[in-house]
Amino acid sequence: MNELLSPAAPEVDARGAAGVLPELPGRLTDPLRHELIAFRRDLHMHPELGNQEFRTTTAIKTRLERAGLRPRVLAMGTGLICDIHPEPGPGADQQAVDQQAAGKSAAVPQAAGPAHAAPPMLALRADIDALPIPDTKEVPYRSTVPGRAHACGHDVHTTVVLGTGLVLAELAKAGALPRPVRLLFQPAEEVLPGGAADAVDCGVLDGVGSILAVHCDPRVDAGRIGLRAGPITSACDRLEVVLSGAGGHTARPHLTTDLVTAAAKLATEVPALLARRADARSGLSLTWGRIESGHAPNVIPQRAELSGTLRCLNLPTWREAPDLVHEAVDEVATLHRAKCELTYVRGVPPVVNEPSATALLREAMAARSGAASVETTEQSLGGEDFSWYLEHVPGAMARLGVRPVGDRRSRDLHQGDFDADESAITTGVELFTAAALLHRS
Amino acid sequence: MNELLSPAAPEVDARGAAGVLPELPGRLTDPLRHELIAFRRDLHMHPELGNQEFRTTTAIKTRLERAGLRPRVLAMGTGLICDIHPEPGPGADQQAVDQQAAGKSAAVPQAAGPAHAAPPMLALRADIDALPIPDTKEVPYRSTVPGRAHACGHDVHTTVVLGTGLVLAELAKAGALPRPVRLLFQPAEEVLPGGAADAVDCGVLDGVGSILAVHCDPRVDAGRIGLRAGPITSACDRLEVVLSGAGGHTARPHLTTDLVTAAAKLATEVPALLARRADARSGLSLTWGRIESGHAPNVIPQRAELSGTLRCLNLPTWREAPDLVHEAVDEVATLHRAKCELTYVRGVPPVVNEPSATALLREAMAARSGAASVETTEQSLGGEDFSWYLEHVPGAMARLGVRPVGDRRSRDLHQGDFDADESAITTGVELFTAAALLHRS
Numbered sequence: 001m002n003e004l005l006s007p008a009a010p011e012v013d014a015r016g017a018a019g020v021l022p023e024l025p026g027r028l029t030d031p032l033r034h035e036l037i038a039f040r041r042d043l044h045m046h047p048e049l050g051n052q053e054f055r056t057t058t059a060i061k062t063r064l065e066r067a068g069l070r071p072r073v074l075a076m077g078t079g080l081i082c083d084i085h086p087e088p089g090p091g092a093d094q095q096a097v098d099q100q101a102a103g104k105s106a107a108v109p110q111a112a113g114p115a116h117a118a119p120p121m122l123a124l125r126a127d128i129d130a131l132p133i134p135d136t137k138e139v140p141y142r143s144t145v146p147g148r149a150h151a152c153g154h155d156v157h158t159t160v161v162l163g164t165g166l167v168l169a170e171l172a173k174a175g176a177l178p179r180p181v182r183l184l185f186q187p188a189e190e191v192l193p194g195g196a197a198d199a200v201d202c203g204v205l206d207g208v209g210s211i212l213a214v215h216c217d218p219r220v221d222a223g224r225i226g227l228r229a230g231p232i233t234s235a236c237d238r239l240e241v242v243l244s245g246a247g248g249h250t251a252r253p254h255l256t257t258d259l260v261t262a263a264a265k266l267a268t269e270v271p272a273l274l275a276r277r278a279d280a281r282s283g284l285s286l287t288w289g290r291i292e293s294g295h296a297p298n299v300i301p302q303r304a305e306l307s308g309t310l311r312c313l314n315l316p317t318w319r320e321a322p323d324l325v326h327e328a329v330d331e332v333a334t335l336h337r338a339k340c341e342l343t344y345v346r347g348v349p350p351v352v353n354e355p356s357a358t359a360l361l362r363e364a365m366a367a368r369s370g371a372a373s374v375e376t377t378e379q380s381l382g383g384e385d386f387s388w389y390l391e392h393v394p395g396a397m398a399r400l401g402v403r404p405v406g407d408r409r410s411r412d413l414h415q416g417d418f419d420a421d422e423s424a425i426t427t428g429v430e431l432f433t434a435a436a437l438l439h440r441s
Numbered sequence: 442m443n444e445l446l447s448p449a450a451p452e453v454d455a456r457g458a459a460g461v462l463p464e465l466p467g468r469l470t471d472p473l474r475h476e477l478i479a480f481r482r483d484l485h486m487h488p489e490l491g492n493q494e495f496r497t498t499t500a501i502k503t504r505l506e507r508a509g510l511r512p513r514v515l516a517m518g519t520g521l522i523c524d525i526h527p528e529p530g531p532g533a534d535q536q537a538v539d540q541q542a543a544g545k546s547a548a549v550p551q552a553a554g555p556a557h558a559a560p561p562m563l564a565l566r567a568d569i570d571a572l573p574i575p576d577t578k579e580v581p582y583r584s585t586v587p588g589r590a591h592a593c594g595h596d597v598h599t600t601v602v603l604g605t606g607l608v609l610a611e612l613a614k615a616g617a618l619p620r621p622v623r624l625l626f627q628p629a630e631e632v633l634p635g636g637a638a639d640a641v642d643c644g645v646l647d648g649v650g651s652i653l654a655v656h657c658d659p660r661v662d663a664g665r666i667g668l669r670a671g672p673i674t675s676a677c678d679r680l681e682v683v684l685s686g687a688g689g690h691t692a693r694p695h696l697t698t699d700l701v702t703a704a705a706k707l708a709t710e711v712p713a714l715l716a717r718r719a720d721a722r723s724g725l726s727l728t729w730g731r732i733e734s735g736h737a738p739n740v741i742p743q744r745a746e747l748s749g750t751l752r753c754l755n756l757p758t759w760r761e762a763p764d765l766v767h768e769a770v771d772e773v774a775t776l777h778r779a780k781c782e783l784t785y786v787r788g789v790p791p792v793v794n795e796p797s798a799t800a801l802l803r804e805a806m807a808a809r810s811g812a813a814s815v816e817t818t819e820q821s822l823g824g825e826d827f828s829w830y831l832e833h834v835p836g837a838m839a840r841l842g843v844r845p846v847g848d849r850r851s852r853d854l855h856q857g858d859f860d861a862d863e864s865a866i867t868t869g870v871e872l873f874t875a876a877a878l879l880h881r882s
Contacts, residue, residue, distance in 0.1 A: 133742075192739070248854075250729075250750045251726075251752055252821075255853050258728060258729075263708075264709045264729075268705045271702075285694070288702065291733070291735065293732050293733070294729070296572060297679050297748035380693075413690045414740045
């Protein structure tokens with residue numbers, strides 16, 4: 001423990017619940033903090049898109065193995081899991097060691113599959129993929145890959161779970177980890193319906209009793225988290241529309257289908273129609289991320305493509321959405337005499353934070369930084385494939401503050417200049433470490 | 442002449458003016474017809490964009506040199522001119538030969554520059570570039586270059602002028618060419634403001650007294666031409682709009698600029714505003730050929746681009762157009778909170794057919810195929826950089842029928858499946874040959 005953790009922190013906020021909880025290990029040491037920041041910056045400089053995170057997977061695997069752990073790459077080729085089991089510790093007697101061994105709670109990872117003999121694991125989930133947008137920041141650790149950026153903070157999430165793993169491995173060796181923990185590094189969160197569903201198919205939840213995650217939030221100060229029991233994100237689907245027409249000469253749109261106009265009308269009219277046809281309380285929002293048609297200023301193109309996301313707060317409207325969209329897209333395309341093909345990809349339901357998992361995060365954060373460091377957050381229209389795990393096991397996601405204290409710029413996730421206050425890595429590691437130690441079931 | 446031309450045609454339409462004109466040479470021989478079709482198909486299979494027509498230039502040059510002519514590549518690197526001068530013919534006496542030589546009207550091309558001693562040349566102009574669109578036809582001579590097609594018939598125009606050159610060279614050797622002719626193969630007609638302006642700067646009009654051209658018209662039957670004195674095409678400018686915003690997450694358009702929506706609104710609203718702000722009689726028409734923004738369905742992009750053409754029938758509105766467009770683009774971009782940069786490229790004024798050059802084309806066509814083969818055409822909203830030549834010398838452009846007789850499909854220029862009835866090549870060569878022989882000044 002000397003390597004990674006400093007002595008127990010005397011500065012734990014008196015308003016926190018620390019007094020009534022088992023003693024928590026201290027703050028991260030400076031060397032570990034610096035190593036984690038360097039690790040995050042390395043990922044940041046080498047962003048990889050969903051299902052292509054080979055370098056990222058290798059980097060995580062190598063570091064975990066160096067800590068004596070045995071990570072396993074998922075069958076899908078990227079992403080990995082790594083189990084950390086309680087150990088008797090250097091002072092335990094031989095009987096305790098034998099008992100642990102009989103319960104298979106050894107440092108050697110178990111094979112995936114239901115582990116009836118062992119207590120259920122607490123999974124700590126990170127997503128590891130980046131976005132297909134250019135990094136527009138001017139920092140030394142700016143993306144080195146054109147058109148690719150970690151603009152959604154997955155590099156931070158990954159580093160938080162990695163750092164937690166390193167700390168928990170030390171705690172386990174010292175006999176201070178009460179229950180088993182699974183680190184879960186999931187690929188392709190940005191690709192709807194999301195890598196989580198594939199990861200579940202790979203068996204990542206086998207033996208897991210509950211699951212936690214954090215997501216960077218640039219509207220919460222570093223050192224704090226946002227939390228909410230119940231729905232915290234929204235349903236999110238993906239749309240791809242292809243329009244086609246005969247093409248022609250821009251001198252004579254009347255002889256063909258004016259396809260750029262048709263695509264533009266579709267981009268503006270379909271959201272307008274949905275706003276009248278869906279219950280406004282659902283917050284249904286269709287927003288386009290891509291429109292593309294044509295190659296020359298004087299040629300009416302034959303093909304146009306649009307991509308976007310449809311989001312809503314509640315399940316009834318989510319169920320209704322595909323029909324509403326199909327109808328509106330067909331109507332607008334027909335009006336503009338374009339042939340139309342709509343691919344409606346069901347994405348993710350809302351992430352609904354389970355009360356006791358939410359309470360665990362709240363308790364852990366309060367123990368580390370005081371109850372005042374937890375703020376109540378709103379349900380966002382963001383989609384998160386973390387919801388697929390919650391279809392199988394209870395869990396909760398916290399919003400990890402990454403806004404530098406005092407910074408009032410409104411810089412959003414998915415913006416090319418998104419960045420995180422790196423002190424959030426320490427906050428995240430300490431939060432997850434405390435949660436692993438406080439976790440009871 | 443035996444190689445390229447068959448004996449004088451007895452079938453010249455009696456309604457034509459043939460009876461009162463100098464005897465015209467006969468129809469093209471089958472071997473020449475087949476060679477020209479093969480030449481056109483070779484160009485069709487190897488389309489090249491404006492100012493990149495190196496292979497095309499070489500193909501034309503090689504064939505003209507094989508006919509004993511001396512083509513000269515333009516200083517801009519692609520495109521060429523080739524002068525054909527009257528010769529005394531095999532039966533002329535030595536004195537006539539000496540006179541011709543003194544007048545520099547020899548088969549050896551003159552250096553570019555004013556040729557005060559020689560009669561002014563009749564220029565026959567072809568454009569040689571292709572379009573950046575895919576060829577969607579299923580024919581053996583389909584484009585072999587992905588995303589490139591001769592969808593505007595420039596391969597036909599080029600072959601017509603080449604074929605005319607071959608015939609006129611034979612006629613000159615036989616002493617049957619009365620006045621000098623310049624073949625002009627111009628690059629980059631599709632690139633506004635067009636290669637014609639550059640070609641003029643290269644001196645292609647030096648020594649030229651008048652100029653003729655044909656343009657394929659899929660709404661005129663093969664074997665016929667469309668003609669009109671006065672304006673036959675329209676003014677055409679090019680627009681490039683770049684919109685920018687902060688980008689962001691498609692869950693939160695309210696925190697940024699919803700750039701796809703802004704671009705789509707600009708695409709639909711600017712033409713709508715122009716339709717109210719410009720005199721409707723001007724036929725002002727802004728049509729977009731390209732819209733492009735974003736790379737991912739769930740990321741609001743930071744940049745959007747639109748390209749299009751603005752066309753109008755008359756000069757007063759053309760003069761007004763840049764201000765109208767700037768104003769409307771700024772207003773719509775501002776409304777949608779997007780930053781905006783408009784590049785307005787002045788293109789071409791209308792092609793205004795000069796009466797006597799128009800009469801020459803009419804007379805030539807009537808002599809070859811009868812007066813009924815000439816139909817009156819309308820002013821189109823197409824733009825043609827042929828207009829730049831007409832700023833310097835009088836001239837006229839005919840619409841060359843390329844619709845297979847009996848075909849009622851409405852297939853337009855700039856459509857990916859555009860094709861021409863190849864008998865139009867013969868019609869064009871015979872038209873230009875007759876015009877060169879009938880040309881008087």
